[in-house]
Amino acid sequence: MAEAWSLAVRVYWEDTDAGGIVYHAAYLQFMERARTEWLRARGVDQVELRASARVQFAVVDMQIDWLRPARFDDLLTVTATLAKSGGASGTFRQEVRRLNEVLVQATVRVAALDADTLKPCRLPAAFVE
């Protein structure tokens, strides 16, 4: 289960705010991009999954710590590690780093939903080992 995945993310103007640093909610976007690439690396095509199996994902809860600010033009590394998985939801440990500095840490629980009813359903096999 302890498989790590990381994605490089560049900070653009759209990610910053007038406080001069990256807007706090932008990190949730960065972390979702990393989970999307994690899924792709494990062979999950979300478009195909939704079209054929009518399964989509939703974030259900998150504990997040913003430790240090990122700034415009920073090159960040965003990790995703599946920490726990079972039934209808999986829990990721994620970090956003700049070189060796940890900027943001989060624990993110993601559920599989039936795309028609938005009710929980079984996670695809990619989440289970």
Place this chain on the structure above:
Amino acid sequence: MAEAWSLAVRVYWEDTDAGGIVYHAAYLQFMERARTEWLRARGVDQVELRASARVQFAVVDMQIDWLRPARFDDLLTVTATLAKSGGASGTFRQEVRRLNEVLVQATVRVAALDADTLKPCRLPAAFVE
């Protein structure tokens, strides 16, 4: 056809960037909020329209001038005036103002699309007088 509509929009942190001013693309969101309220004021419920008539809207082209910057916490007025309308598309004149100062001016063409095929279709009656 020269019916004006205006919506008050407050600038929050999410709308700004590290240049200290409102991010240029945020004005497109403000202008779409004003068009949404313009539609509502003319009795168009977009959710109902999509569910029953399978019609949704898409912006097809825009000419936009950013004249002066807005800043965090500014209270803006966003106008929408239907300038032209016919067949499958309507053209709005829109402005974003702070008191009497015009900050942004745009001409925005919006088309009606069949929600299933994304092909152009006839505009709803609210656009036609």
Place this chain on the structure above:
Amino acid sequence: MAEAWSLAVRVYWEDTDAGGIVYHAAYLQFMERARTEWLRARGVDQVELRASARVQFAVVDMQIDWLRPARFDDLLTVTATLAKSGGASGTFRQEVRRLNEVLVQATVRVAALDADTLKPCRLPAAFVE
């Protein structure tokens, strides 16, 4: 300390994603809008505070549960209640509701930062009773 504040927020297209529901990070924006209005209601002008006292705010941690999805055109109520406050940080309890239904619940800790050094500093008096 148990003072509640609520802000009405309309869901626009910009807040939704192709899953058909409100994008999970958009709720963080809604909750920050409510905290901004809470500050305003207590007489804090963030622009003035930053210019004169060189104080700005940053979200430092959050626990958030997305319970039920909001959709395009929903009219939401976003609350902010200061639950705890001391020294350099204050903790808010926040909810996003649609009528009587709770859609999102969060505990959000906000710190005061020196705008020049981004180091923690004393919270303004509005946070202390």
Place this chain on the structure above:
Amino acid sequence: MAEAWSLAVRVYWEDTDAGGIVYHAAYLQFMERARTEWLRARGVDQVELRASARVQFAVVDMQIDWLRPARFDDLLTVTATLAKSGGASGTFRQEVRRLNEVLVQATVRVAALDADTLKPCRLPAAFVE
């Protein structure tokens, strides 16, 4: 002057809306990312430029056509070509493509601003040949 630059951009959930396609304002973000990388490729470090020469950039006008929709998970190519440049502003021709299909076309004028006064100033040498 006719130097082309292109950047690969992946579409994530954050870029889409409940219409099932990429939100129209998201393309402005994609195009700005490409201009940022165009600047970097020509040796312009925007952070350094702002700190040392007090110069920042602002988009002043744009003509944009949304021709075909992009969708979640599409891999797009975003181009930036400097079409004209002189004094305080430069004009880019930009396209967003999916393979050989042109989805969005825009003409974007960008000005150099004094970071303190936000008044127009001379473009950096990277814009002039």
